[in-house]
Amino acid sequence: KAGVTQTPRYLIKTRGQQVTLSCSPISGHRSVSWYQQTPGQGLQFLFEYFSETQRNKGNFPGRFSGRQFSNSRSEMNVSTLELGDSALYLCASSQNPLTNYNEQFFGPGTRLTVL
């Protein structure tokens, strides 16, 4: 099985712009979670989607949004970029978030730099 893929791998934007990141989960996985990783804050949960519905949301401003399509692929969008949004954005997929065995498989991440 192919792993979790994320595109693009690297992105450079300027303040005020918006960005869309894409994640394709492992085939058969219906749950997709997004995380932001920065040196200062570490790994922080952004949101999780399951069957096209946002099930959980972390403590991020409304500029961060996401969606999931019927094929389980997910996108996240950040509008009005700020310098502090520079981070590695990681996507993870899992089979069934309703069990207590929620091993998550991570993609390689998208490195976003905001200038």
Next chain:
Amino acid sequence: SQQGEEDPQALSIQEGENATMNCSYKTSINNLQWYRQNSGRGLVHLILIRSNEREKHSGRLRVTLDTSKKSSSLLITASRAADTASYFCATGVITQGGSEKLVFGKGTKLTVNP
């Protein structure tokens, strides 16, 4: 906010030695997982231990969980230079919606010197 706190923040050992990393957390958990991350890349799942388990092994990895102390440890035996990476503990927490989310600690940066 971080749930897990790893200790130490950084660890440097010689090849062949054992490496022990600890993780403490604050709230009730469903399970605890350990992940490895090589320099700026994605995370690799290492091992999951459920809240009703006390110890688990996988190859050179041994994980313990003490729910009364809200702590876990990851032991890597006979370390190799290739084990150099950051290691994160993540607690699986059931949310109001009934699903589980992972809350990560800040990680331990392990360096294994050849």
